[in-house]
Amino acid sequence: MLKSARGFRDQRCPGCQLPANLCICSLLPQITAKATFWILMHPFEYDKPTNTGRIIQDCIHQSKIIFWERTSPSRRLLNLIKDNQQVFLVFPEEYKTKTNATVHSNPLSTENPHFILLDGTWKQARKIFRKSPYLHHLPILSLNSEQKSIYQLRRPSEDHHFCTVEVAIDLLQQNQEIEQSLQLNHYFKKFVSQHMVHRHGKSV
Numbered sequence: 001m002l003k004s005a006r007g008f009r010d011q012r013c014p015g016c017q018l019p020a021n022l023c024i025c026s027l028l029p030q031i032t033a034k035a036t037f038w039i040l041m042h043p044f045e046y047d048k049p050t051n052t053g054r055i056i057q058d059c060i061h062q063s064k065i066i067f068w069e070r071t072s073p074s075r076r077l078l079n080l081i082k083d084n085q086q087v088f089l090v091f092p093e094e095y096k097t098k099t100n101a102t103v104h105s106n107p108l109s110t111e112n113p114h115f116i117l118l119d120g121t122w123k124q125a126r127k128i129f130r131k132s133p134y135l136h137h138l139p140i141l142s143l144n145s146e147q148k149s150i151y152q153l154r155r156p157s158e159d160h161h162f163c164t165v166e167v168a169i170d171l172l173q174q175n176q177e178i179e180q181s182l183q184l185n186h187y188f189k190k191f192v193s194q195h196m197v198h199r200h201g202k203s204v
Helices: 053-059 075-083 122-130 164-174 178-200
Strands: 036-041 064-067 087-090 114-119
Touching: 036 053, 036 075, 036 164, 053 064, 053 114, 053 164, 053 178, 064 075, 075 114, 114 122, 114 164, 164 178
Parallel strands: 036 064, 036 114, 087 114
Antiparallel strands: none
């Protein structure tokens, strides 16, 4: 386990990464969705107990975690991009390159979109985008939600910045997969609540 990860000394469930006495694996939903999520994860993220990209993979069976390497692009991701249509990079529009088109339609015009989510701190996510030219031709889908993040386990750069699973929850709503979005959101809220119990002895 990554020793710089907060909470690495705790005895944790290998599934949900919560302390064993607060495990929520029995509540894990098995969600079938039309949308597909490919989570391009910074290598420092996976062993952090507060990481939410893992939640997407655990709940939605067709989602995939792919580790980002600066000098060696993932052949797996390159093949997925090449072999599939309707692939969208989910990232704030203000950071897009001159070659990225921007998608504004809501709902999307396709029922089976493939979403690439950059999973890491905002500093790491910007670095992943900047150092990954193979992403720069993809259409960018930028969220415009007025809601604030409920993710209290880390300090966001801005109030409107969502954690990775909150992005997936919003995208499922955009894709008119309301029940799937609600199931994922319910599990995520329990995840946050149990972490808050562990930190402060109270739920949110």
